[in-house]
Amino acid sequence: MRFTIERLRTLVLITGGAVIAALIGFLVVGRWRSHLNVREIPKRLGIDVKQEQNDVVFTHARGGHTYYKLRASKAVQLAAGNRLLLQHVQIELFSMDGKTVDRIAGNEFEYDQKAGTAQAAGPVEITIERPGVAPAIAPRAAAGKAVGSLPLAGATNDAAAGQIAVKTSGLFFDQKSGIARTEQRVEFSTAQGNGSSVGALFDSDTGRLTLDHAVELNVQRGAEPVLLRAQHAELARADLVCSLRGAVAHYRQGEATAGAAVIHFRGDGTAEHLDASEGFGLTTAGGAHVRAPRGALDFDAKNRPQRGRLEGGVTMDSAGEGRTLHGAAPTADLVFTGDGELRHLHLERNVALHTEQATRTEGNQPELRVRRDWHSPVADVDFKSAGQGKVELAAVRGTGGVEIASETQRGDGPVRPSRMAADAVTGVFGESQQLVSVTGTGHAMLAQTTAAGAQQTTSGDRVEVQFGGAGAGKKAKSSGKASRGGDAGEIASAIVEGNVVLTQTAAAKAGEASNSLRATAGHAEYEGSGEWLHLTASPRVEDGGLELAADRLDVSQASGDAFAHGDVKATWLDPGGKKGAVGLGGPGPAHVIAKEAQLQRTTGEATFQGQARLWQDANSVAAPTIVLNRTRQTLVARGTVGEPVRVVLLGAGGSPAGKGLRPVSLPGSAKGNGPSVVRIRAGELKYSEGERKALLRGGDGGRVEADTGGATSTSNEAELVMLPAGNHAGTNGAAAQVDRLTARGHIVVTSMGRRGVGEQLVYTSDTGQYVLTGTAAEPPRLVDPAHGSVSGESLIFNSRDDSVSIEGQGQKTVTETTAPR
Incomplete structure (x- = not known):
């Protein structure tokens, strides 16, 4: 919204200018009243009057100074009443220094000596010469004291450059009350512009000037024309106060209005304070408006506003x-x-x-x-x-x-x-x-x-x-x-x-509850072009059951996806115990560390990359990439040739005591129902929490290698089946336990010097048994360093007592071997 204070200043100055021009004219009447006592004319007709070709001249002087000189072509004492008729009157009023002369001219004045009133029978013209000293509106000004270049005084001096001409008719003056008034149109013109009003009244005793209605002034402020209209205007000379009603100032840059305004002037004629009421408004040429029921402005000595207040x-x-x-x-x-x-x-x-x-x-x-x-x-x-x-x-x-x-x-x-x-x-x-x-x-x-x-x-x-x-x-x-x-x-x-x-x-989607993501950080930057929010200074994010921290977090406003960079640490909690945490089948939280992570809110998927490792209770998986899907309750780990997937799982034979894993009882050591641990290397791992099943493939990482403590096997792929959730068959029952491992494709199994080959190996952690089978063309074979090799439809190895059972053709053979200790 553009606007300029010139609009406020213009309202004050041109209002003052309009009243000043009219006031000067009526001040002339006031000066006439002070120095030209019309009642003295009949008394002085035979004393100071000179008749020059029927002209009459009245001169009033005091102390060596001439106050006025009145000329009339004729002075006639009327027969009816004490009335004196002056015709073709010209009055000259001299300033104190004698440098300026103001003039009043009228064809006929009628003076009622008894009533003490004077009435102009026709038009009256008042001409005010340019003042050489302080203007008449500054009653405290001293003769010979220059006004200076104050804005309002400058406006007055500019108006008086040349002459100020006032025209009216029907002028009535009451000597007793000191009131001069007219109900006719008053016109005034200056070098600055011209204006008018209908009806005017001046009280020379109180110094109050009233412009009755239809006040109008056209002036030029530089190259800009200004039109001021007011319904009513009053100026109290003694109090230096000007009051306006219904004032509207039109100018090139807009309009200023005031239902009622009071302007307080300093002794030098500059505006000091403005009070506006009954609605105060400014309108710019561009259509901007400022309005208030009440307003006030304070001006400095150069008529420049300094402070203001609008109220109501x-x-x-x-x-x-x-x-x-x-x-x-x-x-x-x-x-x-x-x-x-x-x-x-x-x-x-x-x-x-x-x-x-x-x-x-x-x-x-x-x-x-x-x-x-x-x-x-x-x-x-x-x-x-x-x-x-x-x-x-x-x-x-x-x-x-x-x-x-x-x-x-x-x-x-x-x-x-x-x-x-x-x-x-x-x-x-x-x-x-x-x-x-x-x-x-x-x-x-x-x-x-x-x-x-x-x-x-x-x-x-x-x-x-x-x-x-x-x-x-x-x-x-x-x-x-x-x-x-x-x-x-x-x-x-x-x-x-x-x-x-x-x-x-x-x-929220139809039939689904909306989920929320919450993140904290010390610093965040939002990028509007891609709708990204970048979080730094210890950022953390919580999304459902996932809590994640990293050096930097990037959150997409458009999709809700989040990307974590540097030293990623995440914990996937059980969200209310409804589905369990996504991990490796355990009931407790799953923890993940990685270099990078990506959270996709639409799919509920979290991808961890760069030396990623996940652990849940005693189970863990490490891989270049680990993907957790909250919606599907799945885990996917992908390895490379140089960095395969590594899985460590607790078997059903028991759970480790304390916080760490207890050494596993290997064949040849003391047997018992101690905990067993399954360690697997593979190219890819896919685990489903709903099925409690994991599938491992060799992929780019080569073969699947499984170490169950009692034996080590390699295969093309392997399938792990976890015990049902909440099963307490193990010693502690808290950790997720492997129920069965099934390896398929070009099986090679070794245990304490024995080597077996086949097409499928099934390991049951609860019994510690390995069942190796092959095909009809290539049945399984077990080679023992001490006893040679055996074959059958299936070879069963019991890791707890080192016994081997061979089944085939309806026969069951048990071979006991003793491995070197």
Whole structure:
């Protein structure tokens, strides 16, 4: 909203100018009353009157100074009553220094000696010469004292450059009351302009001048014409106060109005204070409005405003360049520069600002519309110079708890609301008064709705928001298109500092409950072009049952996906005990470490990369890539040739005591039901919590290698079956335990010097038995260093007593061997 204080100053100055011009004319009447006592004329007809070709001259002098000289072509004593008729009258009134002469001319004056009244029978013309010293409106001015270059005094001197001419008719003067009045039209003209009123009254005793109605003044302020209209005007000379009613000032840059205004002048004629009531308003040429029921302004000695106050409900409205503004506050305080230019506006008690902006964007994209509502107990607005006496918004600061609600809409698309709140908020404006940035401090919060309908809230100690279109050049401005850095009005970037908390809730789908993501950090940066939020300084994220920490977190506002970089640590908890944590079948939390991680909210999938390792109770898996899917309750681990998948699982024979694993009883050592551990190397692992089953393949990592403590095997693939959830067959029963391992494809198994080959190996952890089978063409074979080799349909090895059973052709053979100790 552009406006200039010249509009306020113009209202004051031209109002003073109008009244001054009329006042000078009536002051002449006042001076006539003081120095030309009409009642003395009959007494002096035979003393001081000289008759020169029927001309009559009256001269009044005192102390060697001539006050006035009156000439009349004829002075006639009328027969009826004590009335004196003066014809073709010219009156000259001399200043104290004798350098200026004011003149009054009229065809006929009739004086009633008994009533003490004088009536001009026709038109009256009053001519005031340019004063060489202080103007007549400054009663404290001394003769010979120059006025100087004060604005209002300068306006008076300029008006008197040459002459001031006043014309009226029907002038009536009452000597007893000292009141001169007319109900006729009064016209006055100056070098500055001209004006008029209908009806006027001047009380020479009190010094009060009244312009009855239809007051009008046309003046030039430089090259700019100004028209002032007022319903009524009064000037109290003694009190130096001018009162106006229904004043309207029209000028090139707009309009100023006041239902009632009182202007207080200094002794030198400069305006000191203005009080406006019954409605005070300013309207710019661009359509901006400022209105208040009451207003006041203080001026310096050069008529430049210094301070001001608007009360009773201030409203501001403006429109232009695709933007509209409406503001409201109960009160407003104004502060001006030394040159009288508005620089600061202070608003109090529930300040409200509403803006709407429409922006055409590059390409074929639809128009972008932005609406904002500002609410705060207090707001301070700073202005900057825009040249040519105009000012523009520079910044606005709100305190005491500020809230800004915004809505953006592209074309007929969905409305995307956002909201910002803080204890204190500062907005900065750039070219064309476009909002460039907003900074909130103290309990700062930024809430947004994504294009997909997700709700995102970011809070911290400080929030700084940069808007698109900042720094737009003239080309972008003239075309009405947004500049680089994002569309004008949209958030281009944001920085949140200190105790950062991010919450993001995805839009709920039919039949599904919405889930929320929560992140914390010391620092956050939002990137509007890609709708990314970058979290640093010990960031953490919670998504359902997943808790994750890293050196840096990147969260996508559009999709809700999150990317973690550097020293990733994650814990997947059991979300309410409904599904169990995604891991390796255990009831406890699953922990993951990695270099990188990606969380996909739409699929519920978390991908960990770079020396990733997951452990849950006693079970663990390590691989270059580990993928956990919360929705499907699955785990996938992928290895490479140089870095295979490594799996460690607890067998059903027991669980390790204490926090670490107890050494496994190997064949040849003391036997018993101690814990067994299964160690596997593979190229790929796929585990389903619903099926309690894991499938391992060799893949790029080569063969699947399994170490069950009692034997080591290699195969093309292997399948692990976990005991059902909550099974307590083991010693402790708390950890997820392997029920069975089945290896397939080119099996090679070794145990304590024995070597077996076949096509399938089934290991049961509860019994410690290995069953090796082959095909009809190639049955399984076991080679023992001490007893040679054996073969059959199946070979059964019991790791607990080192016995081997051979089954085939309906026969069952048991071979006992003793391995070297």
